[in-house]
Amino acid sequence: MDFNIVIAGEAGQGLKTVEAMLTKTFSRHGYYLFSTKDYMSRVRGGHNFMQIRISDEKVEGPDEGIDLLLALNEESVEIHNSEMNEDGTILSEVESDKDEMVYIDAKGLAKEVNPRAVNTVFVGAAFKIMGLPTDQAEEAVKEHFAKKESVVDDNLELLKQGYQAVDQLYNLKDLGEKEDRMVIDGNSAVGLGALLGGLSYYTAYPMSPSTGILHYVASKQEELGIVVEQSEDEIASINMALGGTYAGMRSMTGTSGGGLALMAEGVGLAGITETPIVIADVQRPGPATGLPTRTGQGDLLFAVNIAQDEFPLMVLAPKDQEDAVYQTFRAMNLADKYQIPVIILSDQFIGDGSKTIPVIDTSDMKIERHLVDPAEVEGEYKRYKFTEDGISPRAYPGQLKDNIVLLDSDEHDEYAHIVEDAETRDKMVAKRNKKMEKLAAEDLLEPEYTGPESPEYILVGWGSTAGPLREGRKILADEFEIGHLAFNDVWPLPTETLEELASTEAKLVFVENNAGAQFDRLVRSETGIKADYNILKDDGRPFSGQEIYRRFKEEVSK
């Protein structure tokens, strides 16, 4: 069972409220859900929509055909008409004698009660059409308006009136609330992973689609007693965050491509000063301003090559909202362990989208700061002490009695003093690079392979395409022996699994949300392995499973 609902209207019409109420209610009825947002970079007008896909099984990405369209304005009916499934229904205020159109006088009903709560009429009607009771929806209304109690009754009344105004058309069942699940959007997921990791200082400048992280962590700052500071620009963001780490706090920053470009020199600073930092890049299509509210995977090669010269750096990409929590937590530990910058490549698809996931399991999550034990420091402290694995004991100012802690962005000696001699330079470069070797040997995640033992084809993806690829592979598996290889860590590149699979007869199909096949290029330069086929998409929209199926048939199997 799979049911796809689209809420469409213009910015400022309150789509988010409708989505919030529907999402909560479906969850409480025991459905898995996946929601995506397609909105324009404007505060009023334009055409925006949100898609909520529900199922009694796990859902991994958006769906194409619409079962129920809640058209909050007339334009939405015209725009989405052609996407309706055969027995789909359009709920709108447009009178029509077409079979699929259900009319509701939402404004008329709302006028009598509270004109501002007009969307709740749609919500009530939607539940009746789907065949679900309103008890959970009532709870959702109460919770949603908990801070504006005066309007709760109006909304409950309009929910009821909406419910009564239409007929039941589908037969969705209450599956019973499931305790072991939660619903989270990807931006909150990154924030949650960081907070669970002991984040104490987050500095960022607002930029779509990363602002959700900033808003989420800021909403928790007073309760947790931590500090979230809006910086004057992204150059400040990263330099502030680095100062936070230096001062002894777990610190982080987040942005999107343009901001990441401004941070570039600061990432190099983290590299040479060996200051741990986590940077979340919630990708949107670029370059420059690009498509501010849409999705893409165009920052990969930029992230990997973010600053001049070479330094240890890790780049990883969460596969979905659940993974974003764990990966961000992991990134904080790894940044501290290796004293390196770690870039998390999320994107608008994950960041703005919400998904039902198993409740986060903290049993294996442990904060590991890797700070020096002051008892082990003898004599004058060397911030950049030469060690076997290249990792020097890290201290923060004030931690060591009678000792100071010095960092330097110039090339330096073990004490952090400026040097220019070739010998020390060589030794310091080698020291820093050794950390990468250890990281590759001990902490790299090999990509996850799903599929038959000897496939004809392997779909290769990284980060957020994982969900749509899983669904696409399922459809394709009826016709082909086909596997799926999903990468989390992209830099340094884990090569073992890939090399093993590439040595078979299987044809590699790289699927990416960019135009230039960036991951294919990265893999090629690191391993010599290259894609047999590329399925690429750079229109700012995420893949769906069906689209992958279709494009595979058109471009690969032909």
Added chain:
Amino acid sequence: MVDKNIYQADRETAWCPGCGNFPLRTALADALAELDLKPEEITMYTGIGQAAKMPHYIKVNGFNGLHGRSLPPSIGMRVANPEMTVIVESGDGCSYGEGGNHILHNIRRNPDIIHLVHDNQIYGLTKGQASPTSLEELRTPVQTHGVNAEPLNPVEFAVGMKASFVARSSVGDREHLKEMIKEAKKHKGYALIDIFQPCVSFNKINTYQWYNKRVYKLEDHDPTDHAAAMKVAQEFGDKIPIGIIYREEKPTFRDRIPYLKDKALVDRDVEVEDLKFLIDEFK
């Protein structure tokens, strides 16, 4: 008072003989000693430039970061550890040029830090181009016919923004400079000291003599009177005032985060177990 030798302010440097940075370093070490601060109780944030090398030439905690970015990393220490003395120190180019946006916004934040600007009215390290404070008549390999912009008067700018402490001093008067640094330390909030520091190698206009002839110590000036301070701040010609130009007690960056109280976030010690309620909110 601690022994001033503890700061090792006699270390070898890469500064030119006769450079104004030497007396500046001495005045700083003297002030710190009189303030009775141990090296580990002070953290210095610098950018890049000749001035910015200070944490290598004096023993204190140091974050020698990027050109123009001396201010942003210092804010974290204000969150992490309210006890630490924080000094931001850099050149005029670094502080007012490349880092211009940060000074503007940190005056607004008013963190409790001391900001020492070595104002030699030139880019020293890159060998003598104009800085934001260079006089229009300065000729350089780039500014071949003089500077195509008016000089910034940083003191006027800061007083105009009502920065909570604004002073000017000159390395030509080490005693005065030392006192200014001590006053800046005593002040709670952002304290800017613009310090005349002759660059003997590249700035042939603003020499020791040029400064000594012009500077005079402010007397009978009420630094809490903004209108009077504005007037004094605008004086920059044959006569240039040194001293505390403007001072206003106001909420600091930390004061504006009331829930921090006197907590040092560096001491925050949490376990994932303590934070599990965050997960429950998504159920």
